[in-house]
Amino acid sequence: MTDFPAKLLAGYRNFMSGRxxxxxxxxxxxxxxxQNPHTLLIACCDSRAAPETIFDCGPGExxxxxxxxxxxxPFEPDGQFHATSAALEYAVEVLEIDNIVVMGHGRCGGIRAALDPSMSPLSPGDFIGRxxxxxxxxxxxxxxxxxMTQAERQTALERVSIRNSIANLETFPFVKKRGEKGELSVHGAWFDISSGELWIMDSKGDFVRPDLTELPVQAEQASA
Amino acid sequence: MTDFPAKLLAGYRNFMSGRxxxxxxxxxxxxxxxQNPHTLLIACCDSRAAPETIFDCGPGExxxxxxxxxxxxPFEPDGQFHATSAALEYAVEVLEIDNIVVMGHGRCGGIRAALDPSMSPLSPGDFIGRxxxxxxxxxxxxxxxxxMTQAERQTALERVSIRNSIANLETFPFVKKRGEKGELSVHGAWFDISSGELWIMDSKGDFVRPDLTELPVQAEQASA
Amino acid sequence: MTDFPAKLLAGYRNFMSGRxxxxxxxxxxxxxxxQNPHTLLIACCDSRAAPETIFDCGPGExxxxxxxxxxxxPFEPDGQFHATSAALEYAVEVLEIDNIVVMGHGRCGGIRAALDPSMSPLSPGDFIGRxxxxxxxxxxxxxxxxxMTQAERQTALERVSIRNSIANLETFPFVKKRGEKGELSVHGAWFDISSGELWIMDSKGDFVRPDLTELPVQAEQASA
Amino acid sequence: MTDFPAKLLAGYRNFMSGRxxxxxxxxxxxxxxxQNPHTLLIACCDSRAAPETIFDCGPGExxxxxxxxxxxxPFEPDGQFHATSAALEYAVEVLEIDNIVVMGHGRCGGIRAALDPSMSPLSPGDFIGRxxxxxxxxxxxxxxxxxMTQAERQTALERVSIRNSIANLETFPFVKKRGEKGELSVHGAWFDISSGELWIMDSKGDFVRPDLTELPVQAEQASA
Known part of the structure; x- marks a missing residue:
């Protein structure tokens, strides 16, 4: 018997007998x-905003x-470890994904920390602060x-963070190049945990709710 | 009408009417x-190994x-941006999660790149190489x-990478401290995309298949 | 034959034969x-946000x-003409209304003017500017x-304006007094012309969408 | 659950599912x-005389x-807050409306107050009195x-008030100028709540009932 969390093993058993x-x-x-995924999705760690769940995506997508x-x-070719830049490079240059989506969400703890001027470092390394x-x-x-109310400030910065990430994406030469060739498009989205609403970024950087009724019905959605 | 990927909007529509x-x-x-998640899960970007899917986890877990x-x-308090260390710090110090699971998987493209001595940088920044x-x-x-065969080398390095991540976790003072107090436990897992098998790391660092029949039946799995 | 706008006379004819x-x-x-209206509604002149239409209210409400x-x-007992303060005084002291609702809306031209630092006075009197x-x-x-984008700034100020009006309401002694006695409650609302969404202000000043499914079904809504 | 008046939320629900x-x-x-409204309508706050209802007007009109x-x-460019003058300036100078209609109505409470010499201030600010x-x-x-009977005095002053407003309109240079160019016309109307009758002001300042049978039939009334 292992001490691996029983809750996760039980979940895995469900996965094997189900999906x-x-x-x-x-x-x-x-x-x-x-794999041949169509989209690189850059999302938050938050436990309430799993992209596969929100976009109902299957394996390979x-x-x-x-x-x-x-x-x-931003693009910093300084020879340091860059988790996000490495994943971006791999997704664009090896997998040749078609879309990049940066998805933020409401009540984001990182954003809340960024808005709290009185917050002291969480640990001596101050990794969140940095x-x-x-x-x-x-x-x-x-x-x-x-x-503005605190909640309004929070939502405002959540959306700024998405635009900021998208602006930084454009500083990577390989993103820029494939975008200019029309082989790659970049999008923003914001998910409201409480209501389940999805807002997507328009060409002016504003977040609007998509009209889902205009979508063509797809026989089988979850194909990669 | 937006140019947001229609496939994702259709998936979102499914999510709203379903889950x-x-x-x-x-x-x-x-x-x-x-949120009050029980576990920090450190996984690969690979489109075939979404942790919420494999562990059948609901929102909040x-x-x-x-x-x-x-x-x-490794722990590097150097004032640079560290995506992974920042998330680790937040999960342990703010969310006080109970478990950290590092999950690797078969046929990992990053591991394959690391094993390819002839591979040239994917871009001038060489982010994956770094x-x-x-x-x-x-x-x-x-x-x-x-x-060893190439497939054996691949699996071997996938598992080394999990042990390496776990060893690096222990270099973070806040992980070490909460582990010593018995408030945090650290685990490794490896998922075989082809067969669906999950292997978990035992106390010696070996990967073994858990006996799922020993699990207590849980009335409702998906509670956080 | 009069030169009164024919469009309005035709509308009046519809009213007489219909409603x-x-x-x-x-x-x-x-x-x-x-009259014995239950609510004082303070709204914008905008032709797209008529309160009787949005709240489906009949005569007398x-x-x-x-x-x-x-x-x-704000409360300014300076002996000048005050259109809004006079209406407020009459609604509270004579009609003894139960609720005051300040309703703003999206794409408000007055708010847009307030956000335009380059705007010159519309006329020598600069009434809008003042x-x-x-x-x-x-x-x-x-x-x-x-x-923030220009649209985000616009929405932010539209909501600030509602909270500002509500704060100013509290400076009127008769509003304050009846509120403290529990005889008068004050609310904020914001209407999105494009989507038809109504957002209402919560106790923290934030705007949220009401859950209409929780409403009791009313046999006849439009009774005063 | 909010404390926003349930009656209004129910009305909004009707609006969304209906109009x-x-x-x-x-x-x-x-x-x-x-917006591109054809008319600036200056009306009373009275709950029984909503202009959109009486003229059966849709959004945007x-x-x-x-x-x-x-x-x-009257035109008072004194640097004070002027709610009505500001709206007038915006309607004429920005929206370039074609018509201004001042609509009074029977049994007006403000007019009744003006006719009551024994009336004491409603509040220390005496806003209605001013x-x-x-x-x-x-x-x-x-x-x-x-x-005259009291009812006759009331109706008489209601109509004087309409003519007075129209005379004050002419003191605004931008109203005068656009009127002289034939780009703006000004009208008076009086609505009888009890009978539903609409009386309109003729060129001599008298109020007469329009002959609705002379109106051309309009295929679709509610176009802006």
């Missing part, structure tokens, strides 16, 4: 031929980066607005 | 009271980091072993 | 006994003030935020 | 392209000011007429 059992052949083919507050740092410095100029400007 | 509709109240409560080859860098340097000593030694 | 014909007795009684950007000035000075401090702070 | 549902596209276009007794103050001072000379002369 895997239904999609056994799909997993086998995906293992043989390799989404190449997923998850970090705190769904951020992309990481959230990626949106620090916006965080300071938004936090100093005395006319 | 969200069933779990509306759970999402609402999770939004109100905040898993705080998820996904980067190429599910890696944790990132995979985290397992470079092991990769070189395994690749030079002429008695 | 008035159906509600003849109600109009007669309302004329005899006087809403006592309505409409000015640009649905504003309430009127919108009621939200000037907030307008300046929001306009200077370079990380 | 909005029928006119969704019209609202969307009005949001996109902006009427830019509406509502204050007590449908009054327009506001109704706009028709004070007429109110005093009419009230002192011992040969």
């Amino acid at each position: 895997y059992s239904d999609e056994r052949e799909r997993y086998r083919v995906l293992a043989e031929t390799g 989404l190449f997923v980066v998850r970090n705190v507050a769904n951020m992309v740092p 990481w959230m410095a990626l949106v620090k100029p916006a965080a300071e400007q938004i936090q100093s607005n005395e006319f | 969200y509709s069933d779990e509306r109240e759970r999402y609402r409560v999770l939004a109100e009271t905040g 898993l705080f998820v980091v996904r980067n190429v080859a599910n890696m944790v860098p 990132w995979m340097a985290l397992v470079k000593p092991a990769a070189e030694q395994i690749q030079s072993n002429e008695f | 008035y014909s159906d509600e003849r007795e109600r109009y007669r009684v309302l004329a005899e006994t006087g 809403l006592f309505v003030v409409r000015n640009v950007a649905n504003m309430v000035p 009127w919108m000075a009621l939200v000037k401090p907030a307008a300046e702070q929001i306009q200077s935020n370079e990380f | 909005y549902s029928d006119e969704r596209e019209r609202y969307r276009v009005l949001a996109e392209t902006g 009427l830019f509406v000011v509502r204050n007590v007794a449908n009054m327009v103050p 506001w109704m001072a706009l028709v004070k000379p007429a109110a005093e002369q009419i009230q002192s007429n011992e040969f």
Whole structure:
């Protein structure tokens, strides 16, 4: 008997008798031929905003980066470890994905931390403090607005963070190049945990709710 | 009409009429009271190995980091941006998660790249090359072993990478401290995309298949 | 033959043969006994946001003030003409209304003017400039935020204006007094012209979408 | 659950499933392209005299000011807050409306207050008293007429107030200028709540009932 969390093993047992059992052949083919995901999805670590759940995606569809507050740092070819930049490079240059989606969400803890000027480092390394410095100029400007409520400031910075990540994406030469060739498109999305609403970013950077009634009905959605 | 990928919007529509509709109240409560996930799951970006799918987890259960080859860098309080260390710090110090699981998987593209000595940088920044340097000593030694097959070398390095991440986890003072107090436990797992098999790491670092028949039946699995 | 706009006369003819014909007795009684509206509604002049339409209210229900950007000035007993303060005084002290609702809306032209630092006076009297000075401090702070889009700034100030009006309402002694006695409650609402969504202000000043499914079914809604 | 008046939420629900549902596209276009109302309508706050109801107007048609007794103050470029003058300036200079209609009505509470010499201030600020001072000379002369009944005095002052507002409109240079160019026409109307009758002001300032049978039949009334 292992001390591996029993809850996770029970979940795995459900997966094997349920979804895997239904999609056994799909997993086998995906293992043989390799993955060919259509989308790189950059999302937050938050336990309430799993992209495969929200977009009802099956195996093979989404190449997923998850970090705190769904951020992309700017292009920094400095020889350091860059988890997000490495995943981006692999998704664009090897997998040749068609879309990049940066998905933020409501009530994001990283964003909340960025808006809290009184927050002290969580540990001597202050990793969250450093990481959230990626949106620090916006965080300071938004936090100093005395006319917005705290919740409004939070939503505002969540959306700024998505636009900021998208702007940083464009600083990567390989993203820019494939985008200019029309082989790659970049999108933003924001998920409201409480209501389940999805808002998507339009060409002006604003977030609007998509009209789902206009979608063509797809016989089988979950094909990669 | 937006140019947001129609496939994703169709998936979102499925989510809203299906899972969200069933779990509306759970999402609402999770939004109100905040997340309280039991596990930090460090997984690969690979589109075939989504942890929520494999462990059949609902909203609120898993705080998820996904980067190429599910890696944790060593503790480096150098003031740079560290996506993974920041998420780790937040999960342990703010969310006080009970478990950390590092999950690798078969046919990992990052691991394959690390084992390919002829591979040239994917882009001038060589982000994947730099990132995979985290397992470079092991990769070189395994690749030079002429008695293993390429598939054996691949699986071997996938598992080394999991043990390496776990060893790096222990270099973070806050992980070590909470582990010593018995408030945090750290685990490894490896998922075989082709067969659906899950292997878990035992106390010696070996990967074994758990006996699922020993599991207590849980009335309702998906509670956070 | 008059030069009164034919469009309006045709509309009036529709009213007489339609709604008035159906509600003849109600109009007669309302004329005899006087009005007894339950709500003072302070709304914008905008042609797309008529409160009787949005709340499907019949004659006798809403006592309505409409000015640009649905504003309430602060209590200024200075002997000048105060259109809004006079209506407020009459609604509270004579009609003893139960609720005050300040309703703003999206794409408000007055708010847009307040956010446009380059706007010159519309006429030598600069009446709009002076009127919108009621939200000037907030307008300046929001306009200077370079990380929000223009549409986000617009929505932010529309909501600030509602909270500002509500704060100003509380400066009127008779509003405060009846509120403290529990005889009067004050609410905020924001209407999205494009989507038809109504957002209402919660106790923290945030705007949220009400759950209409929780409403009791009312046999006849439109009774005063 | 919110404490927002349930009656209003129920009305909104009716609106969404009824009128909005029928006119969704019209609202969307009005949001996109902006409003272009043909008429500025200056009406009373009275709950029994909503102009959109009486003229059966749809979204986008009427830019509406509502204050007590449908009054327009004289042109006073004194740097103070002027709700009505600001709306007038915006309607004429920005929206370039074609018509201004001042609509009074029977049994107006503001007019009744103006005719009551024994009335004490409703509150220490005496806002209604100050506001109704706009028709004070007429109110005093009419009230002192011992040969008219009280109901006759009331109707007389209601109509004087309309003419007074129209005279004050002409003191605004931008109204005068556009009127002289033939781009703007100004009208008066009086609505009898009890009977539903609409009386319109003729060129001599008298109120007469329009002959609706002369109206051309309009295929679709509600176009802006």
